[in-house]
Amino acid sequence: MTELLWSPSAPSQPLLRVSGIQKRYGQQVALHEASFELWPGEVLAVVGESGSGKTTLLNAVAARSRPDAGRVEFDVRDAGLQDVYAMSEAQQRLLARTDWGFVHQHAADGLRMDVSAGANVGERLMGLGHRHYGRLRATATDWLQRVEIDPARIDDTPRTFSGGMRQRLQIARNLVTQPRLVFMDEPTSGLDVSVQARLLDLLRQLTRHMQLAVIIVTHDLAVARLLAHRMMVMQRGRVVEQGLTDQVLDDPQHPYTQLLVSSVLQP
Amino acid sequence: MSFAMTSPVLTLSGVAKRFTLHHQHGAVLPVFDRVDLTVAPGECVVLDGPSGMGKSTLLKLIHANYRASAGHIVVRTAGGAELDVTQATPRELVALRRHTIGYVSQFLRVIPRVSALDVVAEPLAEDAGGEPLAMESAREQARAWLARLRIPERLWPLPPATFSGGEQQRVNIARNLIKPKPLLLLDEPTASLDAANTQTVIDLIREARERGAALVGIFHDAQVGEAVATRRVPVASFRSAA
Numbered sequence: 001m002t003e004l005l006w007s008p009s010a011p012s013q014p015l016l017r018v019s020g021i022q023k024r025y026g027q028q029v030a031l032h033e034a035s036f037e038l039w040p041g042e043v044l045a046v047v048g049e050s051g052s053g054k055t056t057l058l059n060a061v062a063a064r065s066r067p068d069a070g071r072v073e074f075d076v077r078d079a080g081l082q083d084v085y086a087m088s089e090a091q092q093r094l095l096a097r098t099d100w101g102f103v104h105q106h107a108a109d110g111l112r113m114d115v116s117a118g119a120n121v122g123e124r125l126m127g128l129g130h131r132h133y134g135r136l137r138a139t140a141t142d143w144l145q146r147v148e149i150d151p152a153r154i155d156d157t158p159r160t161f162s163g164g165m166r167q168r169l170q171i172a173r174n175l176v177t178q179p180r181l182v183f184m185d186e187p188t189s190g191l192d193v194s195v196q197a198r199l200l201d202l203l204r205q206l207t208r209h210m211q212l213a214v215i216i217v218t219h220d221l222a223v224a225r226l227l228a229h230r231m232m233v234m235q236r237g238r239v240v241e242q243g244l245t246d247q248v249l250d251d252p253q254h255p256y257t258q259l260l261v262s263s264v265l266q267p
Numbered sequence: 268m269s270f271a272m273t274s275p276v277l278t279l280s281g282v283a284k285r286f287t288l289h290h291q292h293g294a295v296l297p298v299f300d301r302v303d304l305t306v307a308p309g310e311c312v313v314l315d316g317p318s319g320m321g322k323s324t325l326l327k328l329i330h331a332n333y334r335a336s337a338g339h340i341v342v343r344t345a346g347g348a349e350l351d352v353t354q355a356t357p358r359e360l361v362a363l364r365r366h367t368i369g370y371v372s373q374f375l376r377v378i379p380r381v382s383a384l385d386v387v388a389e390p391l392a393e394d395a396g397g398e399p400l401a402m403e404s405a406r407e408q409a410r411a412w413l414a415r416l417r418i419p420e421r422l423w424p425l426p427p428a429t430f431s432g433g434e435q436q437r438v439n440i441a442r443n444l445i446k447p448k449p450l451l452l453l454d455e456p457t458a459s460l461d462a463a464n465t466q467t468v469i470d471l472i473r474e475a476r477e478r479g480a481a482l483v484g485i486f487h488d489a490q491v492g493e494a495v496a497t498r499r500v501p502v503a504s505f506r507s508a509a
Contacts, residue, residue, distance in 0.1 A: 113408070
């Protein structure tokens with residue numbers, strides 16, 4: 001059915017394929033048989049309340065916490081779909097530094113708080129062997145502007161930044177290598193509403209312009225509506241409903257999704 | 268006329284819709300029992316009936332905001348293939364909306380911080396892929412649409428969040444008609460417009476018909492419906508027998 005995706009650049013295979021991944025902590029099943037595919041440029045929101053397994057899912061897919069069962073395959077450049085847990089640690093690290101990004105809820109977990117903003121942005125490039133100081137600084141300046149941070153702050157450490165600025169710096173640090181897949185764990189929670197709107201708009205623009213595939217974990221249905229093409233609803237470690245974002249929010253089928261949607265004001 | 272011009276753009280067959288409310292003791296609200304409807308290029312089907320009869324629900328089923336409980340909704344895509352929206356993957360539906368189905372809802376879903384000009388240009392800008400000439404062409408067309416729908420030029424650089432209801436509705440119309448798509452769904456597009464803008468929307472609908480688009484619309488104003496319809500369909504005929 002690929003001809004239906006009437007687009008000159010329609011990709012022919014998924015970027016990511018997750019098959020039956022499971023995770024237990026002792027007797028507790030934290031994640032029960034999750035399977036999905038993600039295609040280039042697709043934004044998938046994973047929603048559900050705390051403890052529903054959404055962060056467990058994110059960490060298992062992002063090769064941060066090995067699942068007890070199932071497979072996670074990623075379309076490695078020039079090599080096709082590869083099992084990420086069959087890769088060597090060096091290969092995983094390279095992937096995490098180049099084609100993947102990970103945006104943490106708390107910017108302090110994703111930034112080096114005691115080095116300059118410019119060095120935070122340049123670090124992934126240096127890890128890839130870029131050494132030309134002038135070019136690294138120019139790239140960092142460009143990225144600070146793209147995430148709306150005054151380039152005059154390039155030599156300041158993130159400790160001197162507001163929460164919203166730190167989060168934007170974390171995004172720049174991840175996107176500088178032009179990744180194809182970015183994981184985001186509640187990137188807007190903990191920010192003031194006005195700061196959230198700015199970050200959301202920025203994320204929306206960047207994901208579209210860069211054709212990024214994104215898996216974003218959020219408990220905020222309005223965030224899902226604005227950013228995501230697709231949604232996955234989790235409850236007690238299970239995916240209870242998934243589909244087109246509008247469909248899940250406008251015509252929820254599962255009792256839990258109905259409860260979730262009816263509990264908020266106009267998602 | 269070629270086959271492509273006359274074969275239907277939209278075919279609903281045996282479509283049923285009921286809502287199950289799990290938190291209202293599993294109450295089931297039946298809306299449609301059986302919808303059979305085909306719409307050909309150049310047709311404008313106007314849905315008739317009092318409010319609460321499911322006119323908007325029918326548009327939302329076609330646009331896949333709602334899932335059909337039974338039946339098939341087949342759309343001939345801009346690429347010429349057929350897609351059953353009741354069976355399609357989210358990825359296929361996203362592509363279908365981008366290239367094939369335009370949907371003018373009653374309210375603009377506002378995007379924070381994006382200017383009216385860029386809100387309107389976005390469907391074309393998405394296809395431009397960042398190419399500067401194509402981006403400028405998208406903005407140029409957006410300016411023409413905003414001017415035609417009488418949005419004052421001083422508002423173009425501002426986000427529509429603070430605009431009046433009528434202004435937002437006109438931005439919404441421009442955004443959803445700027446890219447000529449084969450199938451247009453219109454949910455009361457003239458509800459808060461003055462006479463001059465209502466006439467402009469009537470002209471736009473006729474132009475879409477003339478270029479071969481298929482349209483399905485709901486109009487609160489009987490005169491507007493009269494002016495654009497090639498066929499009228501009472502939704503009561505699709506209702507579950509009470």
